[in-house]
Amino acid sequence: MENTSIKTIGDLLTSAAKERPGKVHLREKAGKDGIAERTFSQLRTDTLKVASFLSNEGERPVHAGIISSSSIACITAFLGTMTGGHIAVPIDPLLSAEEMADNLMRADVTVLFYDKRFQGKIDEIRKLYPGITAYVCLSPADGVLSLNEVLEREEAGEQLPLDPAQCACILYTSGTTGKSKGVMLSHGNLIDNAYCCDNEGDEHDVMLSVLPIHHAYCITCDLLLSLRYGATLCINDSLMRVVQNIALFKPTMMLFVPLIAETIYHKILAEKKKNPLIPLKLIGQKVFGKDLRVIFCGGAYLAPELIRAYEKMGIPMTQGYGMTECSPRISSSSLDDPSSADDVGRIVKNCQVRIVDGEIQAKSPSVMMGYYHNEEATREIFTEDGWLKTGDLGYVKDDHIFITGRIKNLIILSNGENVSPEELENRFLGCEWLSEVMVYSEGEQITAEVYPYPEYADKAEKLFRKKVEEINKSVPQTRRIVRLRLRDRDFDKTTSRKIKRNQTGEKGRLL
Amino acid sequence: MLDKLKDIIVRYAEVEPDEIKGETKLVEELGLTSFAVMSMMGDIEEEFGITVVEEELADISTVDDVIEYIKKKQG
Numbered sequence: 001m002e003n004t005s006i007k008t009i010g011d012l013l014t015s016a017a018k019e020r021p022g023k024v025h026l027r028e029k030a031g032k033d034g035i036a037e038r039t040f041s042q043l044r045t046d047t048l049k050v051a052s053f054l055s056n057e058g059e060r061p062v063h064a065g066i067i068s069s070s071s072i073a074c075i076t077a078f079l080g081t082m083t084g085g086h087i088a089v090p091i092d093p094l095l096s097a098e099e100m101a102d103n104l105m106r107a108d109v110t111v112l113f114y115d116k117r118f119q120g121k122i123d124e125i126r127k128l129y130p131g132i133t134a135y136v137c138l139s140p141a142d143g144v145l146s147l148n149e150v151l152e153r154e155e156a157g158e159q160l161p162l163d164p165a166q167c168a169c170i171l172y173t174s175g176t177t178g179k180s181k182g183v184m185l186s187h188g189n190l191i192d193n194a195y196c197c198d199n200e201g202d203e204h205d206v207m208l209s210v211l212p213i214h215h216a217y218c219i220t221c222d223l224l225l226s227l228r229y230g231a232t233l234c235i236n237d238s239l240m241r242v243v244q245n246i247a248l249f250k251p252t253m254m255l256f257v258p259l260i261a262e263t264i265y266h267k268i269l270a271e272k273k274k275n276p277l278i279p280l281k282l283i284g285q286k287v288f289g290k291d292l293r294v295i296f297c298g299g300a301y302l303a304p305e306l307i308r309a310y311e312k313m314g315i316p317m318t319q320g321y322g323m324t325e326c327s328p329r330i331s332s333s334s335l336d337d338p339s340s341a342d343d344v345g346r347i348v349k350n351c352q353v354r355i356v357d358g359e360i361q362a363k364s365p366s367v368m369m370g371y372y373h374n375e376e377a378t379r380e381i382f383t384e385d386g387w388l389k390t391g392d393l394g395y396v397k398d399d400h401i402f403i404t405g406r407i408k409n410l411i412i413l414s415n416g417e418n419v420s421p422e423e424l425e426n427r428f429l430g431c432e433w434l435s436e437v438m439v440y441s442e443g444e445q446i447t448a449e450v451y452p453y454p455e456y457a458d459k460a461e462k463l464f465r466k467k468v469e470e471i472n473k474s475v476p477q478t479r480r481i482v483r484l485r486l487r488d489r490d491f492d493k494t495t496s497r498k499i500k501r502n503q504t505g506e507k508g509r510l511l
Numbered sequence: 512m513l514d515k516l517k518d519i520i521v522r523y524a525e526v527e528p529d530e531i532k533g534e535t536k537l538v539e540e541l542g543l544t545s546f547a548v549m550s551m552m553g554d555i556e557e558e559f560g561i562t563v564v565e566e567e568l569a570d571i572s573t574v575d576d577v578i579e580y581i582k583k584k585q586g
Contacts, residue, residue: 117566238565239546240553263523263547270522415546444544477569478545482538 006195006228008162008187009082016227017044020203025226026072027249028235038072040230043079048156050080050147055157057111057134061167062086065104065132067093067122068115070213070235073138073147075223077113078169078213082187085162088169089182090214093117094476097124105129107170107182107372116141164188170372171216173324174410174418182372183324185216192365193327194224196348197334201253203230206291208251210236210260216328217299217416221255221320243267243287250291257299259414259444261306261317268313284313294318294335298328299416301403304342320345321401325381325388327366331401343400353396354387359407360394361387409501411441419446419479427471432456433463436491438499442483449485449508461486461511484511512559512578519554520574523547533575552577561585 006012016025021041030036038046054062064081066088068074081088089107091100093115100121104112111134114122122135137146168190170182201207207226211218226233234249236242243264246254264287271283295310298320310317316335321344322328330353333345347353351364367388370378381389391408394401406412411419421439424446428437433456438449448468452460464484472480485508491499517528524531524541537543543551548571552563555577561584571577 238553239549240556240563240565242550242553244553244557259544259546263544263550266547267522267550415544443542445538445542 006191007164008191009079009168010159010162010187012191012194012224012227013044013047013079013083014159016230017041020230023203023230024232026075026233026235028072029237029245029248036072038076040227043076045156046076046151047080047083048159049151049154050077051084051086051160052154052157053136053150054081054084054086054111060085062111063107063109063170064088064111064113065107065109066090066113066213067100067118068113068138068213069093069117069238070209070211070218071115071138071237072235074113074115074213075235076151077136077138077147078219079223082168083159083162085160085166087167090169090171090219092172092212092214092476093121094478096474096476097121098128098474101125101128103172103180103182105131110134111136113138113147115139162187164191165369167369169219171214171219171324174420174423179423180420181374181377183216184369184372185327186369189327189366189368190220190224192350193220193329193348194228196329196350196366197332198349199334199336200225200296201229201231205229205231205252206234206250207231207253207255208234208236208245208249209255210239210242210245211255211257211299211416215299215416216324217255217257217322220327220329221296221298246288246292250289252291252293254292254295256295256297256317257414257416258297258302258306259300259416261295261297261302261310262414265306265309281313284310284315288313288315296320296332298322298332300412300414302344307339318345321403323390325368326351326362326364327368329366330360330362330364330390339400343397343402345401346399347396347401353401355395356383356387358393358395358404360390360392360401360403362390363387411439411446413441413478414444415478417478424448424471424475424479424481428467431463431467433460434467436487436499438491438501438503439481440501445482446480447483447485448481449487451487451490451508457488465511485509486511512581513574515558516555516574516577516581519551519558522554523551531574533573533578535574536572537574537577538572555581559585 017040024037025040026038078088112132113136115138137144140146164187167184168187172180174180209222236245295317302319307317318333320332322330329348331345331347333339354361393405394403424439433452435453436451468481487508517531556563559581
């Protein structure tokens, strides 16, 4: 069905609350055995109160950072910021305090909502970035303004008219060079992407959200889709408890990244090995429950074998392709239009795709406004005639996209995270023992390979290990260098003396 | 405890139980991804009746570290 009336996050929240005021939208674990819930109407009221609060904190748009794992409180702050015409800046809570402070500063954040689990990092941020004038803890905390207090004292004002072209959020994404970039997504971008496919669900669906709220994929395909379809969205409290929470919340739909699909499947296979007489399908049902009717998988390459494995267990898996800069979907398969073995789905509505020199380029109302305060990077990612360069190689056949490779120098882990090799390589700058370094992935593991100066040959291994230990202390676990290789000759170079990313010949010795 | 722990580890790693020793590194040697480590700790919570705190997992890198953690949580 064509969407003609929903143009902004405000419209979406208003519409959802109007159509199903008393229906439970959000559910999460509370305490040992309890469940907390918010209806569509309650969430609507709470978001309007957050909007009012922020309007008193500065001239619109206030830039509000959010450092939290997914929760009802976090979602309330996130949606409330956007519905008030302010700009939400959700930050990966696994970053170091220094990286967080840097991201907050570069996004001109002045208000910060945070989960008190990250209090230590918040205390550091206070010292590193004095630009934040208001801190709001997402749960009750002594001596600190809490979201509960905000919701108790603020009035829920009227929804202000919003311009679909105005910025709704800034999401950080790793680029191919240096620092992460702030992707500005407008209300129009997000709404277009939330409505770019049809028949994905309905109000009888129960979703379990396991992905982090700072990812475009989670924002659009968990949160906004649940509002669009009137589905209940249950919140996974920890990646430790995905399987346990599936048993608790009994979802009918889930959003995965390939890593989650692989890990759970591996666990199922281990169970099958222990109990060879039990059919795989039954073991799968024990893990996923009888209600799960589809898993949407995206964020990274999904092996066709995994799709087939899940289908054998009676669980259809659809997949999509996209990038944060596209809010994020460029293509998506569906139950009515499944992918073949190699494609990543049909090009979504309103999106145009062309191939130039083998590279996939996209034009769509979902394509970002640009990178925040980074005109140079914005210019570089768009062609002169306004198409987004994805950095991926591929082709289109019958409106389906096939990926064949990648131009951009980015490691994409199967958990959907982008890791910039150059960002990690830059951390080695200043090492007097080091002549050359290259970071790349071997399977899921991040490898650093170094060529030390010959005069440091006997000390190189020790110095290398020490440096990696130092680097790993300041990056999230998923971005840590796990494999170390030491070379006794320099890397192959291009004619312009740059290290070739595709090295031939033997790799360095694995330490 | 080690045997029960090995039963859990093999759900996520491509190894046989007798290949797992106390000093075995979860990521570098068993090839566990961060999500596999988290899922494993979730199973450990249920098996040993403890509550795992995510923020405390940063220092866990070997099988012995996991055993020490379980003992600490059991009190």
